[in-house]
Amino acid sequence: MHFCPTVLLQAGLFVGFLQTSVASPALPELQQRGTPYERETSSIAAEVDKLLSRMTFLEKLAQTRNIGGILNPGVTYDEEFVEAFNNGLGGGSISPGNYQNPGPAAAAVINEVITRHQRRDRNNIPMIVVADSVNGVTLLNTTLFPATLSMAQSWNIELYSKVVDSMSKENRALGIHWVLSPELDLALEPRYGRVGEMYGEDKYLVGRFGVAYVKNMQAEDSQGYVRVATTVKHWIFGNSLAGVNQARLLGGVNDFYNLYIFPYLEVFRETNPLSLMPSYSSFDNIPMTSNLEYTRDILRNELKFDRVIVSDYAAIPQLQNRQHTAKSLQDCGIKAIAATIDHELSPPERSGMSTLATLEKNPAIAKEVHEAARRMLTLKFITKTMEQPLADLKNVNKTLRGEEAMKRNMDITRESMVLLKNDKILPLSKSFLSKVAVIGPLADIINPGSYAASDYSTGTTILEGVQKISPNVVFSRGCFRNNYTNFEQMRDEAVANARSASVAIVALGSVAAIVDGNVNDRTDGEAFDHADLDFPGPQVELLKAIVETGTPVVMVISGGQVFTLEYAAANAKAILHTFLQGELGGDALGEILTGKTNPSGKLSVSIPRRSDILPIYYNHMNTDRKEVGWQVTTDYQAPIVDRLPRYTFGYGLSYTTFSISGVSVTGTVSKTGSIKVEATVKNTGAVRGKEVVQVYFNQSAPEMERPIKNLVRFTKTGDLAPGESTQVNFNITVDDLGYWINGKKQVDADTYGIMVGSSSDDADLKFFNVIVQG
C-alpha cells in the first residue's frame, strides 16, 4: 500500500486540530534530483525522529532560526551578515529579503547559500526558503497581482483560488517553499496601517478567502507533496487599541472564540496550514508570542495544532523592549519556547532563540527545542524541501509570468474595484472621452501596497489606463500626496486643465511604500497608522478646486485603506475605489470607465463618515451604536447619522441592476439540521453584470450580546446578460448559527433572522425568520 501525504492529509494526520493517532506515513518516491539528503526510513515521522536522534541540542536549536533578509539591492549579499546567524551554524529557514531583486537572480544566490550551509551540516539538512506572499511572489519578474484587500473586494472565491494557484507555482519555481500568508486578521480598525494586507472586516469573509489561500498555495503535487507551505497569521489580530501598530487587543475569552479565531476555525476545519504566526499584540494583557493560554494551550492542546509556530519579525526580543514582560533577551527566548514557538524571525543580534544555546541542561527547554526541530523538519519533509531545497533555475522562466497567471491577474483586477457612487456619468460616453483631464498625485504611479514586489515601473497606471481609452488626455498632478510644496501652482495648473476638459478624473489616496522616492509620502502601511482618515496633504483641497470648475468629476481612489469621503460623496459625479492594484490596474480601470467591464466589486470594509466615531464595522452589537436615552439629538453630540457608515460592508454599484426575488428560506429546523436558502437573481438592467448575493443572520435572544447581523454565506453569480436569471442556493448548517461561551460552542433553540440581499444594509435585504427547535 502506497501512503502518500494526500491520503494522510485526508486521513487526518496532517490535520492539525485532529488527534494524530494514525500510523506514520511512508515517504513518497523520491525523485532523483541530486539532493544531498538521503532518506533512510519510509515514513516522515520516523524519518524526522531518526534525524533528531542524531542531532545535538545546538543543531536542533539552529532549526528554530531564520536567516533573514540576506539580499541587498542589486542581488548582492553580505556573507558576514549571513554567517552572523547562529555563528555560522545555519538556520532552519532562509529569506531573500529585498523585494526589488529579480526572482531568478535572487534564487540563484539563495541556492548557493543553502547549498553551502547544507554541505557544512553534519546531517545534510537544507534550509527552507520562506518569504512573504501578498500580491504574489516578493521578488521581481513575477506576476504582480492586486493586494489582498483589493482582491477581497471581488467576493469571488473561485477566481481568487486560481490566482493563489498561480502565486503558488511562481513561488515554488523560485525555490520558495513556505510563505508568510494568509493574514486572517480582521480589518476592524481603519486607522491601523496594515488594512491593505487584510481581506476585510468580516470574520466569515476572511475565513473563506483564507481557506482558498491555504488550499491553493498548499496544492499538492502528484506525489502528495505540498507545493508551498502557508502561515496563518497573526494569531490573533483585529483592532489594536486606537489602531496603533503593535498595541494590545482588548478582549476576553468570548471575543477570542466568537470573533478573532473564527477564520482560523474555518481554515483548520477545511485545510491544513503548515504554520501559524502569533501577532505582535497582547490579548487581555499577555503577549501572544508568550501566551501560554491563548497560544500554547488552545492551539496545541485544544485545537491540536502540531505545525510550526513562527514568531513575527523580532516579536521575541520585543517581549523585553516593547511589552516589557521579559528581563533579558534570554528570558524572551525562554518565554517564547515555553509558549511552543518553534521558529524565530529576528536579526542575528536580537535572537531570543539563539540565547537558549547555554540552556541545554534545562530539560524543559531541551524538550521544547526538540519539539520545535521536529516540527520544522516535518515541514521540510512535507514540502519536499529535504529532497529539493533549491529553485530549479533552468525551468523557472516557463513558470514566471505565464499566460495563465496574467489572465487570472486581469480577471481579478477587473473585479477588485468598487463603484461607490455613480450619478449617471459612468460609463463615460464618447463625448466625455473626447477630452479628459487626469488629475491627482495617485494617477501616475503603480500603487500595489506593502509587501508587494514592485519597482513601481512595471504595469499600467491610472493615467496610462485612461490614455488607452481617450485620444486626448491632459495630466496634472495637482499636488503632492502629503505636502503643500508648490501647491497653489500645481492646483492652478490642474484647474486650468479641468476647465478645458469634458471630464476630470481625479485620483486621490495614499501609498504604503516609498513609491517614487518621496519618503514622506508614505502615510499607510505597517507602522504608518493614521488617526485621521481624511486624505493626506492638500488632496481634498485639490478636489474642491476641481469640483468648483464645474467640469464633472470622476473620483478614483487608490490606497489600501478607507477614507472619509464626505465632500466627495456630495460633490463628485462618481467615486470608484481601486484599493491597491497590481500591474494591470490601469487597464482594468480603463475598461470600467468605458463600460467594457462592468464593476462587480463590493466593499469588504465599511467606510465611515468621520474618524472619531470608530469602530464602524457593520456587525456591531445593538448597544454599540444606537443611542437611546433622552433621544435629544443635538448637532454636537455625535449625531446618530454620523455614526452610520457612508458606504457599508457588502455595498458596491454596478452598471446594471439586479433583482433578488423568489427567496425561500427553511422555516423550522432542528439543531442538527440545516437551512436551505434559495433565490433567483435576475439582471434587470441593460448591460451584462455579476451580482454578489449575501446572506446574513442574527439571533433573537442568545445568552450573550451578538452582532445585529453576521455574514453567513455569499456567492457571486456568473456574468448575466440583460434579462438573464440564475438560481442561487445556500445550505446553512444550524451549527453555523451557534456561538461560544467560555470556549464551549452552543447552539440555542431560538428564532433566528435570515437576511438575503445585495449588501449589509437593511434596505438591501429581505428578512426571514427561522425557528430552530430544541
Place this chain on the structure above:
Amino acid sequence: MHFCPTVLLQAGLFVGFLQTSVASPALPELQQRGTPYERETSSIAAEVDKLLSRMTFLEKLAQTRNIGGILNPGVTYDEEFVEAFNNGLGGGSISPGNYQNPGPAAAAVINEVITRHQRRDRNNIPMIVVADSVNGVTLLNTTLFPATLSMAQSWNIELYSKVVDSMSKENRALGIHWVLSPELDLALEPRYGRVGEMYGEDKYLVGRFGVAYVKNMQAEDSQGYVRVATTVKHWIFGNSLAGVNQARLLGGVNDFYNLYIFPYLEVFRETNPLSLMPSYSSFDNIPMTSNLEYTRDILRNELKFDRVIVSDYAAIPQLQNRQHTAKSLQDCGIKAIAATIDHELSPPERSGMSTLATLEKNPAIAKEVHEAARRMLTLKFITKTMEQPLADLKNVNKTLRGEEAMKRNMDITRESMVLLKNDKILPLSKSFLSKVAVIGPLADIINPGSYAASDYSTGTTILEGVQKISPNVVFSRGCFRNNYTNFEQMRDEAVANARSASVAIVALGSVAAIVDGNVNDRTDGEAFDHADLDFPGPQVELLKAIVETGTPVVMVISGGQVFTLEYAAANAKAILHTFLQGELGGDALGEILTGKTNPSGKLSVSIPRRSDILPIYYNHMNTDRKEVGWQVTTDYQAPIVDRLPRYTFGYGLSYTTFSISGVSVTGTVSKTGSIKVEATVKNTGAVRGKEVVQVYFNQSAPEMERPIKNLVRFTKTGDLAPGESTQVNFNITVDDLGYWINGKKQVDADTYGIMVGSSSDDADLKFFNVIVQG
C-alpha cells in the same frame, strides 16, 4: 453584652467580602419614635428570618421593587402612577424623582406615601427612600457642592470626607436612607457623557475617593446604625466602546481584576458598602446585569458580597430591548434574579422582577427572591429604616445648609479648579481688574452637571464671581453654547467689549442638563456622548475673535469633561478649568483670580490634543502609544506628539512653586515587606500654597503587560507659607505592587520603579529603583 452594629462591622459581619460566620447581632436599643414596626428578636439576622418566615412569595417579591420617580415638579404626584407599581403591593424602596422640588416638601409627601403603604402591609415593613447623591442631596434647599469630577481635582481626601459627611447628614435629614453613589467608574474615555459624575481616570485615585465616600456617607450613629447606605457602581465600567452610552466594554479576566474592579477591592477592604449596582454594559459580551460569572460568582462567591445588588434604571428590561439577550420581560427577570440582582429600578410597565409573580412554584426563583428580600430587609435594619423610615420634618431645617456644610463647600470649591496655563497674568493685578470684559455662554449660569439638585438660580455664576472682584465688568454672552443663531452680532458685541477692557475672561464649555431652558444646549451628560472633544457650537470661533482683539484672555472652562484646547493653549494667557461647580463656584473663582486663593487642583483626567487618538489616559501600556517601526514620521500619520496629552493626569499649576527634595526610597525589600518613601516639600515661591505629592510605580518584567506607570500613593500638603517645608511619608506595602493573572494575585520578585513628584509627567518625577526579593 450589648452587640451594636459598630462592633459587628468591625467583627466582619457586615464586611461583605469576609465570610459571615459570626453569630447574629443583637439589635440596638430601639428609640421610641412611634414607628409601627415592632421587633421580636434581638439580632438582625434572626429578625429578618422571622419576618421572612411570615412573608408570602409576592410580599418578598415586592421587596425587589423600587417605586421610582414619584414626584413631579411642584411636589405633586400621581397616586395612580404610584399604585401601578406591583399593583399597589408597594415596594422595597421609593424614590422622590424630580430634583427641582424643595427637600422638606418632597420629604413630607414621601413620608405620607411610605406611611400609607406601610399601614397596608401585613408585616408593617416600610419602604426605604433611595436617591442619587452626587453634588449633595438631589432635592432643593440643600447644600449644592461641586460635582464629583470637580471635587476629585482637589486630591484632598480629608476635605472630601468632610463634604460627604455633610451630604450624608442632609440626606438622612430628608429621610433618604440609601444613595446610589459613589461611582467607581474609570473615566478612561473622554467622549463618554458621564465623565463629570466620575472621580477620574486612575483606579487608585478613584478607589481612595470611593473609600472616603462610603466611609463618611455610611457613618454610624451612636448606636451603630448606618446613617445612609451607599451603592458602589457601576460594576463594572470604564470605557464603553467609542464612548457610546451603554455600549459594551471590551476586556478579559485580566482587565477585570487589574483595572476595573481595583477601586472596588479597595472599598471592600476598608469599608462595607451596603449595595452595589451593575453597569448597563456587557463585559466580554455578557451584560453585567445578568452576568453569572463576573457579577454573581465573583461578587457572591469570591468576594463574599452579601449586600443588595440593585439594577441600574431599566437595566433589567434592557436585557431584552437593548442587549437582545432575553426573549421576554419575564425572561429578563429570570436572568436578573439568577445573577442575584436583588432590587430593580424600572418603570412599572417594564419591571422584570414583577413578571416573576407567576413563578412562585419555581424553586430556584423562589429561593433567589427569598434571598433578595433577605438582603433588602437587612439593609433596612442596618440603616434603621425599620424603626425610622420617615424624615424628621420638625428638625430638618437644623441640618440643611448649615454653617459647617457651607464652609466645607467653600473649602472644596476652592480646591476643585485646575490652573492649566498661566502666562504671568494670574492673579490679576489691580490694573487688569479696573475694567474686565466677561464673555462667553458659560459665564452667566450655574453649571453643576447631571444628577445635581439645582434650579440653576441659586449660587454664584462666573460672571457674579468676577463682579465681586472688579468695579467695572461688562458682560457679553458672545454666542449660544451650541448653535450659531445670531452669532455674528453677539460676537461683535463681545469683541467690542473686549477691546475696551483690560482683560477678557472668556468662559466656554458645555452643560449636561437643561440649564436655562435651551434643550439643544445640552451636549454632555448621560446619553450625551460627544465624538468630538472640541467646544460645541461657535465657541472656539468666539475665542479666536476675542484673542485677535489683543486684549489678554483668561479662559475659564466650565463643564464635566475635557476639551481639546490646542487653540487656547497657544493663545490664551491663562486657562483655568473649573469643571462642574456648585453654588459657590463664582466666589471661589473670584478668589483665585485675585490671588486670595491659590489654586491647588490637579487633573484627575488627561486632556488630549485631538479626538481621534483616544485613549489618552496616562497609565497606558508601553505598546499602546509609542510608535516604532521605521520611525518615519510624516505630517499625516498621527504624529507621535499628537498622541501625547496636552495636559496630563496629576498636572496643575499654582501661584507659587514647590520643590520636592531629599527623597528617600527603600532600596531592597522582601515580598511581605513595605517600601518607605520620604520627601521634603518646600514652598519655594512667594505666596502660600498646597502641593499634591504623587507616587507612581512600575515593574521591570512582569508576566503581563502593565502600565508604564500607576499611581500608588498621594497626599496633599497643608497650606505652606513661602519658604516653609513639610515632610511627607508614604508606606507602600509590596503587595500593592502586585497584579492578578486569571484572578490570582501575584507579586513578583523583580525590580520596580518608584517615581515621586508633582504630576504623572516624567519631567515632574524623580526616579528610584526598588528591588523586591523573592
